[in-house]
Amino acid sequence: MSEEIHETPSTTTNFQTELAAQLAELMPEVIADGKVDVEKLKELLDGDAADSIERFGLFWPGKKRALRAAQEPTTATLRPDFENSKDWDTTKNVFIEGDNLEVLKILQKHYHAKIKMIYIDPPYNTGKDFVYPDNYKEGLDTYLEWTRQVNEEGKKLSTNADTEGRYHSNWLNMMYPRLKLARNLLTDDGVIFISIDDHEMANLRRLSSEVFGESNVLGVVSVVNNLKGRSDDEYFATANEYLLVCAKSNERAWIGGFEADAEYRAEFKFRDQISNYKEVGLRKTGSSWRRSDRPNMFYPIYYIPQKGEFSLEHTAGAVEILPLDTQGNEGNWRWGRETFIANKATELTAREVGGRWNVYVKMRDMVNGKPRTVRPKTIWLDSKYDTGSGKRLIKDLFHGEVPFDTPKPLALIKDAIAIGAGPDAIILDFFAGSGTTAHAVLALNAEDGGNRKFIQVQLPEPTPDGSVARRLGHSSIADVARQRIVLAADRIANERSGGLDLGDAVIDLGFRSYSLVDTSFTKWQQASDVDLNQLEQHLLDLRDSSSADAASADDLLSEILLKQGYSLTEQIAPVDVAGLNLRSVGDGVVLAYLNEHVKPTLEQLRAVVDEDPARLIVLEDAFRGDDQLKTNLSQLCKSKGIELWTA
Structure with a gap:
């Protein structure tokens, strides 16, 4: 059985x-x-x-x-937070309040290789404190101690003063396990963007080379976020930060381009019956340009000026054109013979310049019916990336108040998502801060009708006493982030009703909120030197499946689904079958009976099986020790081809 x-x-x-x-x-x-x-x-x-x-x-x-x-495995789970959610029943977006190390472990089951893009803005190593549990060896227990603030010292911080010998080591110890887990979540063509300043840029690049592989570090973007420079810096007025970009696989990675500006579009000054185009030399330049580098790519091309025709064979009236530089040195073509033959009728042109004939490729302004984009440069210089723009936006959203001092510029993350993720991608940010990444996802979807989804993870870092955030009623940074997402969604909804034209596109402006908690199911976790009376009481407590903190059916189901590999956005609804209250997942694909206090009858269970779910979940203690009932249910499920799961 x-x-x-x-x-x-x-x-x-x-x-x-x-x-x-x-x-x-x-x-x-x-x-x-x-x-x-x-x-x-x-x-x-x-x-x-x-x-x-x-x-x-x-x-x-x-x-x-x-x-x-x-x-290290974790028993932690995520508990639904309906009160702090928006559009729970319809949204596919997720906000999680909890330590991201534990959360990343929990996400492994379902979201493994499903995240197209990750953006993170981790704590910069500036000689201040990390607001993370300082003994992650104990994992969830230390995290819970920190969030409950039950220790004598108050909240636990990992101090990291620059005078400490382990200054860089502490930061690397915080980042290393998180990046290891994050890599597992990326799709085969997925990418990660990491914001960082110069304090740990060199170490982060070496760490990323180890975690992702040296060849999968795609590049470093210098983002000019303060054109005037910071005047209080000692030697140079720092004007930039960095975006380090890595891939799961450089062979499969996809990085898109930016929309071309008017100056670039003006370069496409020629036009034929297909589209506008500009001329790009067919002769290879740059590295590997010599004939000896690619001898098969050196061959004569014959062109008949009177007819505008190309050939690989000499005919009357044709001129021979070879890939020679201005000094007459032999080079090679960028196209092989087969590509030349396939495209010579429509995609090539030739002109005589200074007594020498040159062959040009028609680089078109449209690609697959869409305007050609521009490859991102390694320097992003634009006033929209200025650090002040992030603060101005959040001040505007919060009606003149600034509950978060260092929000990232919205345009920076929008542009990163635009080139790093397609319109249907899942975007993860496990250092969510004020929720700028979620805001960027909503804004991009509103602009182009996309269906991007976000997962945000933020530690419930307490807001300082006397701060603007605390005065506004936000006890933690996670509270600020959730409120920002709500305000941004409301603004986008108002703009749409005011004339934002996206046709029939439905924009998901909600999110499901979850909080990191210990398992809702009792487990053996007593030390060997436990007092005998405490041991006896614990054995009595183990008689029930769920913990003594009165976990609801929704709490239990959320944990079960996560540990069985389901997503955080499954459609769940209560249903009644033969007098039993169950939870239905995915319109009845899964049925779950989660009441350990009411033992079902065999006839009731037979009626549940007759609903023909693909999977049936029953709490172990719902059987109340009746092995015969459990065996009969197992046989009923087997006869119908239904998977029976207990918890």
């Missing part, structure tokens, strides 16, 4: 065990007595393995511990 009943896992995936299982499948000979034989693995890799004494890499105190923090 155990093979016919699936048990919901109590923790997230154990990444160390999963990696060992993958090694066992690839190289079974390296597994001995259930463990990885490292020496055997070295033998098999042989020449591919680096010298353990002299090798290149980024090393710092605490690195191994930081890696273990990423691999």
